[in-house]
Amino acid sequence: MEGVKLLSLRASSTTTNATQRLPSQQFLNKSIPSKSTFFRPMPQTHIPNHNPFKRISFPSIKAQQFDMKDGPAVVSDYKLSNGDALKAKEWEVGMFQDELAASQGIRIRRRRPTGPPLHYVGPFEFHLQNEGSTPRNILEEIVWQKDVEVSQMKEKKPLLVLKTILDNAPPVRDFVGALKQANKRTGFPGLIAEVKKASPSRGVLRENFDPVEIAKAYEKGGAACLSVLTDEKYFQGSFENLEAIRNSGVQCPLLCKEFVVDAWQIYYARTKGADAILLIAAVLPDLDIKYMVTICKSLGLAALIEVHDEKEMDRVLEIEGIELIGINNRDLGTFKVNIGNTKKLLEGERGRRIREKGIIVVGESGLFTPTDIAYVQEAGVKAVLVGESIVKQKDPTAGITQLFGKDISS
Numbered sequence: 564m565e566g567v568k569l570l571s572l573r574a575s576s577t578t579t580n581a582t583q584r585l586p587s588q589q590f591l592n593k594s595i596p597s598k599s600t601f602f603r604p605m606p607q608t609h610i611p612n613h614n615p616f617k618r619i620s621f622p623s624i625k626a627q628q629f630d631m632k633d634g635p636a637v638v639s640d641y642k643l644s645n646g647d648a649l650k651a652k653e654w655e656v657g658m659f660q661d662e663l664a665a666s667q668g669i670r671i672r673r674r675r676p677t678g679p680p681l682h683y684v685g686p687f688e689f690h691l692q693n694e695g696s697t698p699r700n701i702l703e704e705i706v707w708q709k710d711v712e713v714s715q716m717k718e719k720k721p722l723l724v725l726k727t728i729l730d731n732a733p734p735v736r737d738f739v740g741a742l743k744q745a746n747k748r749t750g751f752p753g754l755i756a757e758v759k760k761a762s763p764s765r766g767v768l769r770e771n772f773d774p775v776e777i778a779k780a781y782e783k784g785g786a787a788c789l790s791v792l793t794d795e796k797y798f799q800g801s802f803e804n805l806e807a808i809r810n811s812g813v814q815c816p817l818l819c820k821e822f823v824v825d826a827w828q829i830y831y832a833r834t835k836g837a838d839a840i841l842l843i844a845a846v847l848p849d850l851d852i853k854y855m856v857t858i859c860k861s862l863g864l865a866a867l868i869e870v871h872d873e874k875e876m877d878r879v880l881e882i883e884g885i886e887l888i889g890i891n892n893r894d895l896g897t898f899k900v901n902i903g904n905t906k907k908l909l910e911g912e913r914g915r916r917i918r919e920k921g922i923i924v925v926g927e928s929g930l931f932t933p934t935d936i937a938y939v940q941e942a943g944v945k946a947v948l949v950g951e952s953i954v955k956q957k958d959p960t961a962g963i964t965q966l967f968g969k970d971i972s973s
């Protein structure tokens with residue numbers, strides 16, 4: 564069988580022991596390395612081109628044990644099968660994607676670093692450090708899990724199948740239009756009411772959870788749009804919930820609240836009745852956002868681009884064609900909530916650019932009282948995304964009236 568030649572494999576014996584505590588309860592008592600083994604600058608890395616016979620140069624690999632004496636080892640003429648070469652290529656591409664993202668300030672790695680395929684280690688017996696394969700925070704853990712889930716789902720329903728379903732799909736509802744209209748009608752920020760059973764930071768929010776009943780109660784209470792969590796593992800949500808709400812007669816446009824790591828998910832969300840989808844800037848590099856926004860537009864979906872800090876906001880403001888930006892008051896890495904974040908990100912030049920571009924800003928998370936709503940409205944939002952404070956109420960319709968300090972249903 565043809566193979567590629569592994570021309571130089573270097574290994575060093577350095578290890579890192581420095582640890583830091585993770586913030587979330589779920590992560591308590593776990594420690595992670597301060598620096599990931601597979602996330603440091605590796606100037607020697609090249610993405611191999613498609614010719615399997617071309618030279619591939621590999622990044623340096625840190626080893627905990629290495630039975631060669633001292634210093635780098637050079638392996639020559641070690642052959643990889645085509646299958647292994649593919650794995651090697653995938654691994655290097657993954658590394659390259661993470662480095663590209665890091666250059667944009669993105670700390671979330673898109674998939675769990677697996678370490679190089681076994682054959683990379685050649686004839687030497689050494690164990691790769693796997694500290695780098697521990698997620699740094701909950702968002703990274705969710706994203707890694709999502710990457711695995713999506714590859715399995717894609718196998719069951721490839722894009723071509725989704726596209727066929729979409730040929731007969733009912734029309735999309737105008738998500739942004741509904742928010743603007745509600746803002747005009749009520750004088751308050753348009754409400755995106757979240758159908759949320761549980762969350763990593765707050766646990767189960769509502770035991771008796773009937774998504775359709777809650778959606779109807781929100782609509783009755785004056786919600787302009789609904790946000791439906793579809794992640795199962797961390798939020799106890801589902802695409803069945805989204806579909807059921809869509810088929811229940813509820814008229815509000817629906818946001819699919821997912822952790823998008825692959826454009827396939829956008830098509831899938833649309834087949835399940837979504838009118839809008841969330842894209843998180845802390846997870847997606849600029850090019851992915853641009854590409855995904857284009858896909859959303861081609862499908863008629865609105866894209867809610869979520870940011871949490873100035874850097875993310877500045878990146879997103881450079882992207883053409885963004886209509887909706889969500890400012891999350893919750894740090895998805897540490898769970899800390901501060902509604903002052905919305906104000907901070909809308910001050911000065913940023914606020915001016917947003918107004919100039921006619922972007923609708925959504926204040927997200929941690930909104931519980933009429934004072935909170937007034938505060939973010941004063942800061943410049945035209946919409947709010949609210950989950951916990953209304954979903955926990957026995958009667959979510961009344962919860963909305965309580966949140967705004969006024970009946971906003973008519």
Ligand SMILES: O=C(O)c1ccccc1NCC(=O)[C@H](O)[C@H](O)COP(=O)(O)O
Pocket residue numbers: 701702757759762763764765891893895898927928929930948949950951952
């Ligand atoms: O809510 C969490 O614990 C959480 C953890 C990790 C990633 C995302 C998370 N939440 C998503 C959201 O931002 C909220 O569901 C949404 O903005 C509503 O927030 P709230 O009104 O505070 O329920």
